[in-house]
Amino acid sequence: MSGNEREKIRHLLVVQDLQGQRTIILHEATYSIGRHSSNAIILYSRSVSRQHAILLRVTVPGTEQYGFRIIDGNFKGQGSTNGLIVNGERCVSHNLRHGDIIHFGSNQAQAKYYAISNLSEEALNESVNADNLSDFLTEQSQPVTPFHTLVVDPNFEGASDAALARLASFPEMIPNPIIETDLEGNLTYLNPAATVKFPRLREMGKEHPILEGILTEVQNRKVNSFVREVQFGQEVFEQSVHFLAESDLIRTYIIRDITEQKQAELELYQRDRLLEAVARAANYLLGEMDYETGVDKALAVLGEAAKVDRAYLFKNHFHPLTGEIAVSLQCEWTRFPLPTSRHHWQNQLYELPALSRWYTVLSNGQLINGITKDFPANEQGILLRDGIQSLLLVPLRLDEQFCGFLGLADCTQERIWSQHEESALLTMAASISGAWQRQQVEEKIRYQALHDLLTGLPNRLLFDELLGKALANATRSNESLAVIFLDLDRFKIINDTLGHTLGDRLLQSVAQRLQTSLRSGDTVARWGGDEFTILLPRIHFLEEVTQVAWRILKAFENVFYLEGHELYVSASLGIALLDEHSPDAETLIQHADTALYHAKDEGRNNYQFYTTSLSAKTPDILNLDKNLRYALERGEFTVYYQPQINLYSEQITGMEALLRWQHSEMGIVAPSVFIPLAEESGLIVTIGEWVLRTACQQNRAWQDAGFNPLIIAVNLSPKQFRQPNLVETVAQILAETGLEPQYLELEITESTAIEDIEFTKKVLYDLEAMGVHLSIDDFGTGHSSLSRLQLLPLHNLKIDSSFIRELTTDTRVAHIVKAIVTLGRSLGLKLTAEGVEKQEEIDFLKSIHCEDVQGFYFHRPLSAEKATEVLQRKSGRSQ
Structure with a gap:
């Protein structure tokens, strides 16, 4: 055994409790002592608190040696239930000396402290398991003189009450940042963990987010301790604040990093907002009689919930000039008064390089999700013209066909779109597609109910409806109108000799010629068989009516070429004007029909008025x-x-x-x-x-x-x-x-x-x-x-x-x-x-x-x- 080895100080704690005696060699800087299994030294006795005391390594002033101080209570400064007794005296803390006997609230749990220097490593290991440990230590070793009367210098920092309180919570040892300030906000203490976590804390002082507002909160809350949440950069912490009135200090502990928890809470909150928005949007789409109004409201509620800058609805269609598949912006919502992008998005061909990839991805049912700078260069161009930095697009489908897409865009930041946002947008797309489909079904049903299936012209029901509205407008606007009843001359002969199929083709061709003969705003309807009715609203001069009638007759002068046949067909027209003799819809149609028979009696291929000319009944x-x-x-x-x-x-x-x-x-x-x-x-x-x-x-x-x-x-x-x-x-x-x-x-x-x-x-x-x-x-x-x-x-x-x-x-x-x-x-x-x-x-x-x-x-x-x-x-x- 070398001299250095014999001079080495050995610190031992011999513990006696209900489970017997054991020797603990003290190597660490700090130990927690108590009944709970999380303590470094566990005492098996019900009279011992969960964390009864703290054992803290303390440097002896003026030397390189150290001893140990025992402190009653836990790391938060809360005392034990039954107290700490050293050498028969109750104390809050005590600098341990060789031979000190410690009782933890009762005689069921006690310990004896040894500090010795003349004990070899082999003897030390033997002593740990010796049955007569006390006799063995007395025989084999002598106490180190300084520890007989271990006294800490009163001027030493560790001797003050404030330092003792600090030692009681182990600020130097624990990994949690601890900061102290005086009542003016000046820093008085940082533990090493705080220095590492917040390197600019001393520089920024009370302006630092960790200390910002603490003085005000301490004054306003009027309690000595509270917990608050603070954000530092992207991280969020739970901070415990304690006002030590007796020391005029404010001590704060960073209890834990709750960044992930807050992010999870934020995601849940955002998910709930989006779910609520989707539900509200679905109600708008179901409740609004006007489809586009419903879509506008749906985009607005989703855009607000997702906190985006733009929300779009694009529809596919055939280009009006080329007939190729194209896309146009149908509805747009913006958070701020941003310039509309509608003029950028009209009749845009998918075959263009900037949109071809979009068509491929979206038509396959996939999403487009990303930051603009990561898109191909040609796509960046069409996005940056609207200031878009991040984009999320999902496809719209109707009867399993790709019919457009729905999008969210951010113009203020490079945004990473969450799974919740993708899910909400997909759900919204399904709702819009459903509303779109309902609208088409309703329009189809209404169209079929109000139109002739053969010619596509309005039928009798729709004509009556339009005539009623035109009469109301004429009365309100103090205008006149005319109704023309048209019948094809000798159509029955063609139908009987050439067949109904050719007759139907002829009726379709007649309908087309009639439509090209009318003014904008006029209406031609198929009344039934080979009869057509024509509504001419907003009539001010009789000549307007005669010009239309003449153009109709002129349209029939050209031959109809159908399935190898040359067909010459003429028409007879009866005209009734809105006046005191024909004041309502029923009378107008009846009088026009009567005038039609007069036209046939006059040799067909002409028009006849039911009454005299309009100019004779009204002033010049x-x-x-x-x-x-x-x-x-x-x-x-x-x-x-x-x-x-x-x-x-x-x-x-x-x-x-x-x-x-x-x-x-x-x-x-x-x-x-x-x-x-x-x-x-x-x-x-x-x-x-x-x-x-x-x-x-x-x-x-x-x-x-x-x-x-x-x-x-x-x-x-x-x-x-x-x-x-x-x-x-x-x-x-x-x-x-x-x-x-x-x-x-x-x-x-x-x-x-x-x-x-x-x-x-x-x-x-x-x-x-x-x-x-x-x-x-x-x-x-x-x-x-x-x-x-x-x-x-x-x-x-x-x-x-x-x-x-x-x-x-x-x-x-x-x-x-x-x-x-x-x-x-x-x-x-x-x-x-x-x-x-x-x-x-x-x-x-x-x-x-x-x-x-x-x-x-x-x-x-x-x-x-x-x-x-x-x-x-x-x-x-x-x-």
Whole structure:
């Protein structure tokens, strides 16, 4: 045994508990002692705490030697249950000396400490298993003198209370970062783990994320300890903060790195957001009557949930020029006011190098997912023009065919798309494809129900529907229209001699020639057999009708070449004009049919009018236009009023103002004649202001006369509605006439409302803010829906008279009116039925709770004097 070996200090702890005696050679810098199996030294006794004490290696001041200090409690500074007793005295901590006896709360668990230097390695190993260990150590060794009276220098850092508390939590040894600051935020201590983990902590001080805001939180929370979460770069930590009031210190521990936990929580949160968004989007796609509106809402809710910059829907189609497969952007949503990319994505051929790979991947049912810089160069070009840095695309399929794709794009960062985002986009694509398929099925069913399968032309049902709407528009716009009944001459001979197949081919060719002979906006329908009906709306001159009739006859002069046959076919035409003799759809068709027979009687291959020419029944247009310009200053205009009646109380709830023109020479000029002229010339703006002022004055006069206040309804023409100073004009007229805004209702037609929905919204909201009531006139004729009109601040819907006329004869129309009333009432709108003339109509409207009506059944339009008399009778007053 060498001298160096004999001088080596040996530290032993001889433990005695319920399982007997054992010797522990102390090599490590720190030991935890307690009942729990996680301790370095386990004591088998119920009186011992789970972690009862800490054994800490301490350097002896002024030497290179060290001893051990025992500290009561666990690493968090929490004391044991039954205390620590050294040499018979209870203590919190103690610098161990050779021969010290330690009791851990009772006599069931104790230990004796030895520090010796004259013991060889072999003797040391023998001592560990010796039965008479105490005698053996006494005989074989002598204690090292410094440890007889081991005293730590009072000036040594480890002797202070603060240092003792620090030692009790083992800051120098444990791998968790520990930081201390004073109450001004100055760093007073960092353990090695904190220095390694946060190398710039001393440099940044309280500005460092780990210390940022701690002083404020300590003051605000008013507790001595709490746990918070802090983020440092991409990492998230759980930080325990302790305010040591007795030392004016704040000690923080980084308990654990919860970055992965937070990422998992964030992923779960994002997954839930996406699932919720997909569910909401599916509801939009199912609930919206308009497919594109549903898609717009679905893209918006998904884009918001995914926090992307753009969401797209692209549709495949054939290129209009080349016929090759191409793609176009159908719908787009952007988070910020980004420039639209729609003009970049119209009629883009897949055969282009930038899109060929996309077609291959997507048509095979695969995804495109990546960062723009990783895409091929030609693809980068089309993405970077829209500022796209990351892109996710999934295919859309319809009947197992690749029909387009759905995409998310990020323009602000290089984003890695998650599996949840891929899954959400795939689910959304399936929902959109389903909605798309439903739309196509519905359109196909509607098309088949409303079109002739042989020629593809509208059938009788659709023609009746279009004619009804055209009549309503003509009445509202003060225009005329014409219906032509056409029959092929001697078609039966061709059909019987050459067969029905050739006859069908001939009918298809006839349909094509008829379509090319008409004006834009005209309609040709197959009525049945070899009969066709033609609708010519918006007629101002008789010559317009004769020109169309002449072109149709001219189209039949050319031979039909069909299956080797040269066929010469002519046609006979009967024409009926909208006038006092033909005021409705049924009469128009009947009169056109009658005129057709006259054409056949006249030798076929010609056209005949049911009545005399249109120019004989209406004033000369040019002369009328000249007189119209002076009508207002000559006082030839007057306003009539048609009462609106509540079906249950039979009281008058309002009046509609209607313009009439009494010319000194021409007599009464129909509104259907002069209103279009006024609209075209711009005079309608001045005339409309006069009507509005006159109606407001009359309503105020009725109120001043003591009648119950009622609402006066005034129609605004399209040109008048689009005047930039309309709101100011209305306000000025109300101020001049003294009529309160709530007693004025302004009506616009459905087609005017939906022509520019954003402009309409702005004007109507301004008028509503003023207090004016707002109404849609002739609802049901403008091909819109309540889902669009509900965007507007409306108070009243006026159901078009064309629906009311067919209430008792067409169950389909009755269902439509009932649906309109139900939806309108659910939106809080007042419903007014126009054109009510029969008791059966009133009974039906009562049954569906449509309370207000207007029509000849109660009152025709009345002069101001006659309207006043009606109000007097209703109020029970004499004149």
